[in-house]
Amino acid sequence: MNGIINLLVNGLATGMLIFLLASGLTLIFGLMGVLNFAHGGLFAWGAYGGVWVYAATGSFAAAVIGAVLMGMLIGLVMERLVIRPVYGNPIQQILVTLGAMLVLSELLKVAFGPNPLKADVPPLLNGSWEIGGIIFIKYRLFIIGVGAIVFAGLLFVLKRTKIGIIVRAGVMNPEMVQALGIPIRRVFTLVFMAGAGLAALGGALLAPYSGVIFAEMGMQFAILAFIVVVIGGMGSIQGSALAAVLVGLSGAFMAYYVPELSLAANMLLMVIVLLIKPSGLFGAKGGAG
Numbered sequence: 001m002n003g004i005i006n007l008l009v010n011g012l013a014t015g016m017l018i019f020l021l022a023s024g025l026t027l028i029f030g031l032m033g034v035l036n037f038a039h040g041g042l043f044a045w046g047a048y049g050g051v052w053v054y055a056a057t058g059s060f061a062a063a064v065i066g067a068v069l070m071g072m073l074i075g076l077v078m079e080r081l082v083i084r085p086v087y088g089n090p091i092q093q094i095l096v097t098l099g100a101m102l103v104l105s106e107l108l109k110v111a112f113g114p115n116p117l118k119a120d121v122p123p124l125l126n127g128s129w130e131i132g133g134i135i136f137i138k139y140r141l142f143i144i145g146v147g148a149i150v151f152a153g154l155l156f157v158l159k160r161t162k163i164g165i166i167v168r169a170g171v172m173n174p175e176m177v178q179a180l181g182i183p184i185r186r187v188f189t190l191v192f193m194a195g196a197g198l199a200a201l202g203g204a205l206l207a208p209y210s211g212v213i214f215a216e217m218g219m220q221f222a223i224l225a226f227i228v229v230v231i232g233g234m235g236s237i238q239g240s241a242l243a244a245v246l247v248g249l250s251g252a253f254m255a256y257y258v259p260e261l262s263l264a265a266n267m268l269l270m271v272i273v274l275l276i277k278p279s280g281l282f283g284a285k286g287g288a289g
Contacts, residue, residue: 005134007252013140015248016147017209020202021221022228022240023154024195029229032188034083035090037097039199040222041104044215046071046200047207048112051119060122064204071200072193074104079192084185101218108215116214119207143205147241150198154237167191227266231273233280242281243273 021043028036049070054063082100086092125139158164170177170184177184206221207213228247232239247266254262273281 002134003256007256008249009136009140009144011249011252012245013143013209013248014251015245016143017202017206018221018224018228018248019147019241019244020150020205021199022225022232022244023150023237024198024202025222025225025229026232026235026237026240027191027195027198029226029234032191033090034087034192035093035097036083036195037094037222038078038082038100038104039097039195039225040218040220041101042071042074042196042199042218043203043206043221043225044108044213044218045074045104046203047119047213047217048108048117048203049200050204051117051207051213052112054120054122060124064201067200067204068197071203072197074200075193075196076189078196079189083192101222105215105218112215114215116212119211119213121208125208139208143209146201146205150201151237151241158237163187163190224266227270231270231280233282236280236282239280239282 021039024042025036025039028034028039046067050063050067053066054060057063078100082096083093086096121139125142128135128137130136158168166177166182166184166187170182170187174184177187202221203213203218224247228240228243231246232241232243246269250265250269251262254265258265
């Protein structure tokens with residue numbers, strides 16, 4: 001029983017990390033229609049940035065904030081120089097963002113060296129609690145809590161605030177929003193920066209969770225994020241959250257019982273969902289739900 005509960009907690013924590021990456025991709029891919037294959041690179045830069053700031057300051061809060069700001073800054077530069085010229089052209093988006101992914105990975109090696117880096121759990125979140133004879137690792141519970149807060153925050157912003165209404169309206173009819181005097185391109189830039197910041201947040205939290213980070217980690221997690229976005233439904237925050245939890249739990253249990261099938265299980269889950277409901281669990285593009 002203890003083993004099953006530990007696998008559940010581990011799967012939920014992994015799912016929440018994937019959700020942080022996938023939620024940013026949901027904003028960029030699902031809402032803006034941008035096929036950003038460089039999203040994993042932002043995740044990796046968040047991991048490295050968090051480790052670097054933590055080593056320099058000794059503050060995990062500063063490390064997380066620094067990583068998010070770094071991700072948003074890289075996202076701003078990327079949107080202006082790489083994404084903006086190819087809006088509305090999916091083929092060019094794939095090519096330029098794949099190139100950007102490779103560039104971001106190589107720049108990590110230039111900035112931090114080619115070898116993997118060790119990442120430590122901060123002392124406050126290190127260790128575990130024992131409740132009813134069951135061991136709960138503090139850092140995993142922390143990640144689950146952060147993921148839940150981000151999920152609630154995104155839903156609130158998209159459904160209850162003016163900027164959320166503008167974003168959803170801009171997705172459905174950008175010309176009408178522009179005609180009302182709202183600079184929709186600037187709004188989309190802010191959305192792209194928010195998505196990049198969420199990816200970097202996921203990377204910063206993953207680093208202590210995994211213990212080791214490396215430059216190519218972005219591609220590995222980007223694949224999982226795309227699987228989650230497709231399963232959940234284009235532009236759906238609820239769908240991404242549910243799909244990320246399913247993928248996290250599937251990965252945890254399959255890695256324990258049948259490790260060689262852990263990635264294949266996620267692909268099979270995506271195929272099954274798409275066969276039953278091609279638009280994903282929570283509807284079609286533009287839902288922003």
